Amino acid sequence: MRQSRKTQRLTVLVAGGAGFLGSxxxxxxxxxxxxxxxxxxxxxxxxxxINAMIGRPRFRLxxxxxxxxxxxxxxxxxxxxxxxxxxxxxxxxxxVHTTRTCVIGTLNLLELAVAKGAxxxxxxxxxxxxxxxxxxxxxxxxxxxxxxxxxxxxxxxKRTAETLCFDYLRADRADIRVARIFNTYGPRMDxxxxxxxxxxxMQALEKRPLTIFGDGxxxxxxxxxxxxxxxxxxxxxVDPNPRLPINLGNPGEFTILExxxxxxxxxxxxxxxxxxxxxxxxxxxxxxxITRAKTLLGWRPRVPLREGLLPTIAYFAxxxxxxxEPITAAKSSVAGKAQNLSV
Numbered sequence: 550m551r552q553s554r555k556t557q558r559l560t561v562l563v564a565g566g567a568g569f570l571g572s573x574x575x576x577x578x579x580x581x582x583x584x585x586x587x588x589x590x591x592x593x594x595x596x597x598x599i600n601a602m603i604g605r606p607r608f609r610l611x612x613x614x615x616x617x618x619x620x621x622x623x624x625x626x627x628x629x630x631x632x633x634x635x636x637x638x639x640x641x642x643x644x645v646h647t648t649r650t651c652v653i654g655t656l657n658l659l660e661l662a663v664a665k666g667a668x669x670x671x672x673x674x675x676x677x678x679x680x681x682x683x684x685x686x687x688x689x690x691x692x693x694x695x696x697x698x699x700x701x702x703x704x705x706x707k708r709t710a711e712t713l714c715f716d717y718l719r720a721d722r723a724d725i726r727v728a729r730i731f732n733t734y735g736p737r738m739d740x741x742x743x744x745x746x747x748x749x750x751m752q753a754l755e756k757r758p759l760t761i762f763g764d765g766x767x768x769x770x771x772x773x774x775x776x777x778x779x780x781x782x783x784x785x786x787v788d789p790n791p792r793l794p795i796n797l798g799n800p801g802e803f804t805i806l807e808x809x810x811x812x813x814x815x816x817x818x819x820x821x822x823x824x825x826x827x828x829x830x831x832x833x834x835x836x837x838x839i840t841r842a843k844t845l846l847g848w849r850p851r852v853p854l855r856e857g858l859l860p861t862i863a864y865f866a867x868x869x870x871x872x873x874e875p876i877t878a879a880k881s882s883v884a885g886k887a888q889n890l891s892v
Contacts, residue, residue: 562586562625562667564615564658565632567594569737570672570730573774574629574781575599579608586621590614592646593634598737615654616646618661625665627785630658631672633707637700637828638743644702651706655713662723669723670785671714673794675731676704680832685802687838688729688794698830711794718792726784726791731798731837735774735857736864745769749809750858750865753818763827765806768834772799773857776850783846791845798837799850808854815858 561578565571566587571594575585584607587599591612602608613619615632633650634640640647655671662669678686679694694704711727718725734746741747752759780797803811809822842848 558582558584559626560584560586560624561627561629562588562619562621562661563629563631564588564619564654565594565630565672567591567596567599567610568631568635569598569735569739569742570733570774570777571629571631572598572602572737573735573778574631575602575608577778577782579605583607585609586611586625588613588615588619588632593636593639593739593742595737595739614650615657616649618657621661621665625661625667628658628662628665628667628669629672629781629785630655630670630710632658633672633703635674635703636739636742636744637703640703641699644699647702648706651703651710652713655710659713659717659723659725662725663717667723668726668785669714669717670726670728670781671710672781673711673727673729674703674707675729675796675798675835675837676700676832677708677711677729678832678835679704680830681834684834685800685836685838686796688796688841695830699828700830718790724790726787727794728781728784729794729796729837730777731772731796731835732769733772733774733777733798735861737774738861738864740865740868745805745808746771746858746861747865749812750816750862753812753816753820754862754866756818756820758821758823759809759813760823760825761805761809762825762831763805764824765809765822766804767827767831768802768804768836769808770799770802770836771808771854771857772797772850773852776852780842780846780848780850783848784842787846791841793841795842795845796837796839797842797848798839799854800837800839801854802834802836803854811855811858812862815855815862
């Protein structure tokens with residue numbers, strides 16, 4: 550399967566474009582010369598993520614919830630569906646709206662893709678695998694998901710969204726691609742979104758105890774945002790259509806205790822560690838098998854966790870009014886290298 554080499558300028562709609570991933574995607578597309586339409590209701594998206602793009606001639610912002618039909622009065626060539634709260638505290642705060650966003654929102658955007666003849670990429674998630682009994686997780690694994698638990702609004706919502714996408718694809722109604730995104734981190738994460746990287750870094754910067762759920766031996770993989778965006782763009786443009794879901798994530802596996810230790814070292818904090826009960830249905834292990842992405846897209850992540858944490862910690866320190874200096878002079882050359890990888 551070859552990667553498309555098209556160089557024409559496209560009009561790209563990014564739903565959820567003011568969010569963490571969506572804003573990086575919008576910026577990358579703009580810097581590549583494309584016209585970008587950002588659709589966001591700002592439930593979890595943040596205006597500060599896209600402030601630098603507002604006013605640029607090829608950028609347009611539509612404030613709207615995708616649960617309502619999306620109408621655009623111009624041609625659209627590509628649609629990225631990045632809309633939906635992704636952190637457990639945020640998507641569990643209004644679980645019915647989360648399910649509606651995953652299902653009705655995706656359906657509305659699929660209909661827009663049909664009307665415009667646009668290629669469509671669905672941002673799915675590793676949460677479709679639930680608390681997996683297979684490790685690492687490849688795309689043929691059908692998952693181990695509790696459909697009645699507190700995480701089901703997101704897990705099952707995303708699974709249903711995939712169903713819709715592949716039904717539209719099989720019916721030849723639209724050119725659909727599906728990315729299953731694993732844990733991603735980097736600048737522009739919401740400091741209060743409740744995810745493990747933002748939680749630990751902010752607690753370290755503010756010299757609060759680092760909270761770890763369970764015994765900390767559960768594992769995660771962490772993909773830096775620029776790597777993830779590159780994978781999304783490759784999946785959108787690859788020809789022919791893979792017609793299969795594609796895992797995008799970093800196969801490096803770390804326990805939560807290892808991540809906490811690294812954050813403590815890199816921030817220089819003396820914060821202690823506090824252990825709390827593990828939330829219901831929290832996955833014990835998470836690691837992507839990216840064989841399909843490497844084979845079909847020629848993609849693999851390049852940024853190691855330590856290197857990606859440097860600009861991430863610097864970003865959070867700036868959000869926190871620079872309470873402490875997160876990077877020592879001895880690490881400045883590495884920090885410069887990491888900053889060059891930032892969007």
